[in-house]
Amino acid sequence: MTKRRAFSAHAVAGAILACLNMALLGVPAAAQVKTSSYIFLLASGFLCETNDPAACLATARSAQGDMYEMSGAGTFDVQKKSVDAVGTFRHKSPDGSLLETGVWIASELVSFDPYGIDPGALPRLGVPLEPEALGPKRMPMSFGQMPTGGLAVFRITLLAVGGPPRMAQLQVNCALGNVPRERSADGIQLTFDGSGSDYLQEASGRAIFLAMRHAPGLAAKGPQREPRP
Numbered sequence: 001m002t003k004r005r006a007f008s009a010h011a012v013a014g015a016i017l018a019c020l021n022m023a024l025l026g027v028p029a030a031a032q033v034k035t036s037s038y039i040f041l042l043a044s045g046f047l048c049e050t051n052d053p054a055a056c057l058a059t060a061r062s063a064q065g066d067m068y069e070m071s072g073a074g075t076f077d078v079q080k081k082s083v084d085a086v087g088t089f090r091h092k093s094p095d096g097s098l099l100e101t102g103v104w105i106a107s108e109l110v111s112f113d114p115y116g117i118d119p120g121a122l123p124r125l126g127v128p129l130e131p132e133a134l135g136p137k138r139m140p141m142s143f144g145q146m147p148t149g150g151l152a153v154f155r156i157t158l159l160a161v162g163g164p165p166r167m168a169q170l171q172v173n174c175a176l177g178n179v180p181r182e183r184s185a186d187g188i189q190l191t192f193d194g195s196g197s198d199y200l201q202e203a204s205g206r207a208i209f210l211a212m213r214h215a216p217g218l219a220a221k222g223p224q225r226e227p228r229p
Contacts, residue, residue: 036078043071058205065094108155115149116177149176
């Protein structure tokens, strides 16, 4: 794979993620009224600002030793089974050589098993709660968004540079809240459709879900009529 193709894939993914962040910033806390709605970060945003970006990537490894490194962000709704999420991926051989790179797009929320809210998660991650520290350079935050652990499974399409699209299931685990013993660390798993290619060894990764809750003291407003002359 040429450096130009690799740059092209990451440039496209960067543009998509930038647009997604702008869209999230445009949603005020007052509009976030569905407790079934979540923002999620996978090896991106404030999760990686205090770490080596390469070490922050979420990595899933196969039994043969090759691996997928992934990052991304988006939103999903449990009741609607809907998701809007994008990210980047890199496929590497067991010796670390780059095999392919590209972007992934989520098309469906298969399931989400929440572990519960963890209000103290952000300070432990090194994210201060002052408003100026939670601006566009990190991710949109408000008192209506609470760090939550859970296990999410998404249907995704991987679009490699110079290759055909591939369908897969991406499993994302965030170890916050009342975490089951077998899910005690953040990580991802990746399973491709019809090929028997499974990447089930969770080598590394950081993830977080942010529950979008009711803003207190808000009353629903009905349609307003224009005054008669």
